[in-house]
Amino acid sequence: ELNDSHGKDRVDAALAWVASMISQTLDxxxxxxRVGGDEFAVALRVPVEHAMRLAQRLRQAVSRELHASAFGDxxxxxxAGVVALRPKELxxxxxxxxxxxxxxxxxxxxxxxxxR
Numbered sequence: 001e002l003n004d005s006h007g008k009d010r011v012d013a014a015l016a017w018v019a020s021m022i023s024q025t026l027d028x029x030x031x032x033x034r035v036g037g038d039e040f041a042v043a044l045r046v047p048v049e050h051a052m053r054l055a056q057r058l059r060q061a062v063s064r065e066l067h068a069s070a071f072g073d074x075x076x077x078x079x080a081g082v083v084a085l086r087p088k089e090l091x092x093x094x095x096x097x098x099x100x101x102x103x104x105x106x107x108x109x110x111x112x113x114x115x116r
Contacts (some may be wrong), residue, residue: 002014002074013070013071014071014076015038017069017071018040018062018076018078019034019040021061021062021065022040022042022058025057025058025061026042026044026054029045030042030043030045031043039099039102041098043094048082048084051082051084052082052113055078055082055113056113058080059078059079059080059112059113062077062078063077063078063111077110077111078111079102079105079106079110079111079112079113079114080102080105080112080113080114081097081098081099081100081103081104081113081114081115081116082114082115082116083097083098097116101114101115101116
């Protein structure tokens with residue numbers, strides 16, 4: 001829907017801006033990957049409480065900085081799912097678990113952080 005109303009190039013630029021906000025917030029703590037049209041994944045080796053604080057900080061930073069950016073007319077929010085690897089859990093399960101937690105954050109009204 002954003003592509004139709006704002007154009008693909010502008011939406012891609014906004015997503016690149018979000019990726020830079022993620023990078024600034026994480027300050028080199030882990031790799032960032034785009035896993036969907038407007039979805040990013042980050043792998044961190046930090047305690048889950050720290051990951052929750054980082055996700056909240058990112059959510060707040062995007063909200064605060066959006067109006068000072070060239071994308072202030074977009075309705076951009078950050079919904080994040082935070083998961084920790086459980087004992088004996090295969091790492092391959094984390095992406096699905098993160099997506100489920102993110103879906104819960106969106107169901108809470110978006111612009112939220114949910115943890116598995």
